[in-house]
Amino acid sequence: MNTPKTVLNAGEYLFGQSLVSPNGAYALENRADGALVLRDNLASRDLWQIGEGGSERVLLDLLTEGLLVLRTFSGIPLWSSGRIDRRASAALVRDDGRLVLVDADGNQRWSRDPADAAVLACSPPARGDRLSRGEVLVGSIVSPNGWYELSQTPNGRCVLRSTPESPGGARGVWSCWIGAPGAVLSLAQDGVLRAGTDSTVLQRWTGRMRLDPSSVVVSEVVVRDVGDVVLVGEDGSEIDVTGTAAEEARLAENDDEFDLREAEQSTRPPRPAGSGMTTDWFDSLDLSVFFTITWVQGIDGREALSRLGVEAEAITPMTYDEAVSTDSSDHDGMVSRALAVPVGGWVAVIEPHGFQGVYRASEMSAGTQVIVYHQGMDGTHLAWHRNGERLAVYSEDDYFELADGKPAPEGLDPSAFVPFMAQVGLGVYRDEDEEESEFLPPPLEVACLAAGVVPEPEHFAGTHPGAISAEL
Template sequence: MRQTRNEMEARKTVLNAGDHLFGQSLVSPNGAYALEHRTDGTLVFRDNLASEDLWQVSVPGSEQAWLYLLTEGLLVLRTATGVPVWSSGRIDRQVVAALVQDDGRLVLVDADGNQRWSRDPVDAALTACSTPARGDRLGVGEVLVGPIVSPNGQYALSQNPDGRCELHTTPEAPGGYRTVWSAWIGAPGAVLSLGQDGVLRAGTDSTVLQRWTGRMRLDASTVVVSEVVVRDVGDVVLVGEDGSEIDITRTAAEETRLAGVEREFAARELEESAKPARPAGSGMAKDWFDSLDLSDFFTITWVEGVDGREALSRLGAEADAITSMTYDDAVSAAYPEHDENGSSALAVPVGGWVAVIEPNGYQGVYRGTEMSAGTQAIVFHEGMDGTHLAWHRDGKALAVYSDDDHDELAGGEPAPEGVDPSAFVAFMARIGLGEYREDEDEGDFLPPALEIACLAAGIVPEPEDFAGEHLGAVSSEWG
């Protein structure tokens, strides 16, 4: 018997993201199951073959509600005033459609057909009444209402109210409580269970296995889980019906790695604390540096035997951008009120060298080689990623410590890069790098790399060197 046009419009097999149902049904391809939206706003999932309703969501009173599949990936029943009555869980922008399958499951799928959420035709109340899991495992017909604990009592798997499963150490474990592994498995409050069919569920949602393993293409109906086991080493294992490992969190290996890192860190801490403090007064005067009040991001490039105009030109400043200014002028240009960042440099003559100061810049880091043409340049940069120290001579890099070479620089070791990696080593030895505690009373001394730069250049700056006007430049090309 042929369906009328109205009957066909009232029955859909796919609800696409952005569409809604009102007084319509979402029907499985074989017609056995249907998600019916009734005009009173009630949402009913019906077994057509058995002529019975498997579950339903009612709207309070006589207020109507529509069923929407939002573009954010949520299936939501909400009233005309926008009040949500029921939803599928949480936002998932991968979702493109809602379907009712021939096996009676309501699912949300992505563009490749992978299931992102499901509601099984099982009784949620019956699932919640299953036997609580005990010991070190969740077995068939059991629910995770309390933690299951490894035989040695050091690791526990529990479920949080927010819908996450969490593996954590117990308070009795070495190091006390800490989270080792976690995964979102379902809607808040949906209890994890292992059904008689070998399917992991969060409430009525059977896409737990995909989320647990991170393999969204996995078809849970083809995998039978017999146990979820917490092991002494700190792994959680999903065991198949034949005893094989379906999935293992591999947190034990990570725990071993972290333990090794902690041991190495503790050994370094012990070694560092055993070093003596640097004697007070053994360093260069730092009053000049304090007077500059530089932030955590700046560069000072020392260039020998050139004047300020030449140094700024080598830094990349245009000739018409070079003008007289004070240090305060350079700082103001580096931090303009109308913009988040600015670019400026001030060239200050100091003992046969020119100190090119960039209060909020880093051009010297990239132009150090060309700034050293026919002479030499030493670059010191302090930034969020660390310290950069480099010595360039006549267009060649003698020794370069980049921001990820902290250990070599702090230990007074040769530079990882450059034609003369040991160029700074003698000056490092003079300030005791590697001999004294690294962070001891650092406020009493210049930053080590800056002190090394001054020693290598053979200069002793004074606060008055930076007073008054000097040549400087502001350039948008340095942004």
């Protein structure tokens, strides 16, 4: 054989060579008969083998994508380490016989243990509410009250589901990718969680990729009545808790809060017809469920776009329709669109599918003031900034405070919007379905009132400074 290696770096391969552990006790041998074998040099025996031998010569490649692949000279793959992990930069054999992929910091990203897969396959299945040492997860384990069950899917995930008998009915509660498809989860007598022969399960389960699985002894995996899956240590301590019980409680509290709010809403009067600002200008923009309108006082459109982060050469006169529909095939990657429209001493910077105004509002308000309204998939953002300071900010999580016209949770002047919310009747009138409502979205109307502007359709006609450029 050729000179042995101790490290196989990304982009390199083994051919007729061995990858030897630092202590020399183990060697991964790429043999001339086409087999890949882990050899225990001290015991003079083969621990595992990939390939039947007697076939054509093969290469063991560590691809730059972070995948270890055994292939023929003609490029036919015979085996791989699982799935792509671009952080994996080297392969080596540890002193304990594990073949591992590590990242640039030496953290283990994947492993194949010297454990015998045939022995693992003969292990007894877990029963009741726990996976104990020496067992495999075949079927499912169920909490004592029968409300939660943990099982493994064919694609390599552990999934916790609530049963039809649980208060919330049947649904997915938690899941974690543990290893290659078909690799059965086991808890060995040594206290290491494995998916097949892969011992990196504990790292993926806990999210702590720097954790050495051999340094932690797992005694049991237990499904509790409250919906948590717990990894129990040898001394009875909790190594990891999924936290699903707390999440279940939070969701239940949210459901109760929304039910109470819905009941309260039904007792409120509707908002009187004709009591709001005109909506024809907003309707003409035909914005989607994801957009931002940023009001900036006392500067022109080019300056407003520049403060938004648009390069000067990208700013050009365009109509609103051009800003929305112009072909963007000349731009690489994501594209930002923005149009700056003057309205009554302010500039409305409209991002039909963007959100830069949310993140740049403070810097845009230098020497002036900015009011930003964003509607997104996760909710509504309404904020008032003055000369770089946050006066009042309602984020996507502040639904109830905003809907009820209460002071903002954040800002130097949390009540800055409150007088204008009172004009709109937030907290007084029932919530309207925006698709059926004759009013502006309340936060947008509040923004207009705070800025003292009355937009009209003619403001948005003609050309204005705009930009279609690479993602800001």
